[in-house]
Amino acid sequence: MRQSAYAQVMRAGSCLLMAWQVWMVWYVASHEADAVEWSCSADDGCASDQLAAGAPVLGIASALALGLLSTRFLHRATPGVMVALSAFATVAGWRDALAEGQVTGDTVTSFHLFFPLGEFTVAAWLAFLWSVAGAGCVAAGWGAIVSLRRTAGLRRLSRRTSTADAVLEGWRSVGRGRGEVLVVFDDAAGVRHRVPAVVHRAALRRDVRAVFDTDRPGDQARIRVALRRRKVLSFT
Numbered sequence: 001m002r003q004s005a006y007a008q009v010m011r012a013g014s015c016l017l018m019a020w021q022v023w024m025v026w027y028v029a030s031h032e033a034d035a036v037e038w039s040c041s042a043d044d045g046c047a048s049d050q051l052a053a054g055a056p057v058l059g060i061a062s063a064l065a066l067g068l069l070s071t072r073f074l075h076r077a078t079p080g081v082m083v084a085l086s087a088f089a090t091v092a093g094w095r096d097a098l099a100e101g102q103v104t105g106d107t108v109t110s111f112h113l114f115f116p117l118g119e120f121t122v123a124a125w126l127a128f129l130w131s132v133a134g135a136g137c138v139a140a141g142w143g144a145i146v147s148l149r150r151t152a153g154l155r156r157l158s159r160r161t162s163t164a165d166a167v168l169e170g171w172r173s174v175g176r177g178r179g180e181v182l183v184v185f186d187d188a189a190g191v192r193h194r195v196p197a198v199v200h201r202a203a204l205r206r207d208v209r210a211v212f213d214t215d216r217p218g219d220q221a222r223i224r225v226a227l228r229r230r231k232v233l234s235f236t
Contacts, residue, residue, distance in 0.1 A: 011069060018066040022082075023089040025062055029055035030093030030125075034102060034109045059086060075147035080140030087133035094122055094129075150200070152211040152226040162188060162217075166210035166225065168203060169194075177201045183225055185210040187217045195223045203227055 032052035063082045071078050097103050105123040120128075148154055155161055166185040173179045181204075183197045195210075195218055203225055211224040 011072065015066065015070045015073065018062060018069055019085065022059060022062045022066050022085055023092075025055050025059040026086050026089035027093040027096075028052055029059055030090045031097050031102075033094075034097070034107060034122075059089075074140075074143075075151070076143035077140040077147060078143070080136045080138070080143055082136075084133050084136030084140060087129045087136055091126060091129045091133065094126055098122065150227045152224040155211050155224055156226065160214055161211055161222075162214045163209045163211050163226070164188075166208050168199065168208060168225070171201075171204065174198060181225075183208075183210050183223055185212070185217075187212070188214075191217075193218050196220055197223045197225055199225045 029052055032055075035052065063086050066085075067078050067082045070081070074081055094103070098105065103109065103122050105121060105126075107122050108119050109122060109125070110119045156163060164185040164187060166183050169182040169184055171179045171181055178198055178200055180196055180198050183195045184192065185195075186192050193210075193212075195212070197220070199208075207228040209226045209228060211226050213219050213222040216222060
């Protein structure tokens with residue numbers, strides 16, 4: 001196995017393990033929320049030595065770590081996926097607590113992050129969390145669409161297309177942050193092509209690849225410019 005492929009397998013495995021941790025921590029945070037005993041004082045505030053009390057803070061830290069690890073795979077969908085995963089895990093914890101008879105929908109309980117968020121019924125917490133999960137799914141979907149468009153992800157899956165490192169030359173604005181450039185790249189045979197294309201201004205500051213029709217590399221209607229991924233964390 002090549003070093004790059006091995007690195008991706010290691011990264012994917014790390015993401016799966018971290019995703020499991022995010023799920024379990026947020027699950028415990030809600031499943032055991034009603035059993036947490038807090039000691040409060042006017043000077044020091046509230047504290048508890050139970051795992052469920054600190055689980056939300058650990059859940060936030062774990063979600064941030066997972067986001068850094070998985071950005072290479074999820075791109076702009078990463079924040080939405082992290083929010084949705086955390087919210088769904090918290091919902092699952094409270095639903096299981098309801099099923100086991102630990103709480104009822106009318107049970108009033110508190111939930112702490114870095115500070116108490118207030119005391120509400122389990123039903124109210126669930127309604128809030130379903131809203132958060134829905135918002136996370138919408139954000140993830142929108143981020144995925146933007147990423148697929150900027151990286152030409154769907155087009156690159158076609159067997160009729162090839163990719164090559166490219167350089168962008170010139171800039172003629174066509175409005176709304178987009179402009180026409182010349183995409184300069186060499187095809188598999190080493191033939192250089194200079195094909196006009198419309199790109200977002202952000203592409204001028206990034207390394208890019210040309211995604212082109214293998215049989216007609218100079219076809220302006222089929223050329224796409226894909227932004228290369230930024231490396232947040234690297235295993236290589």
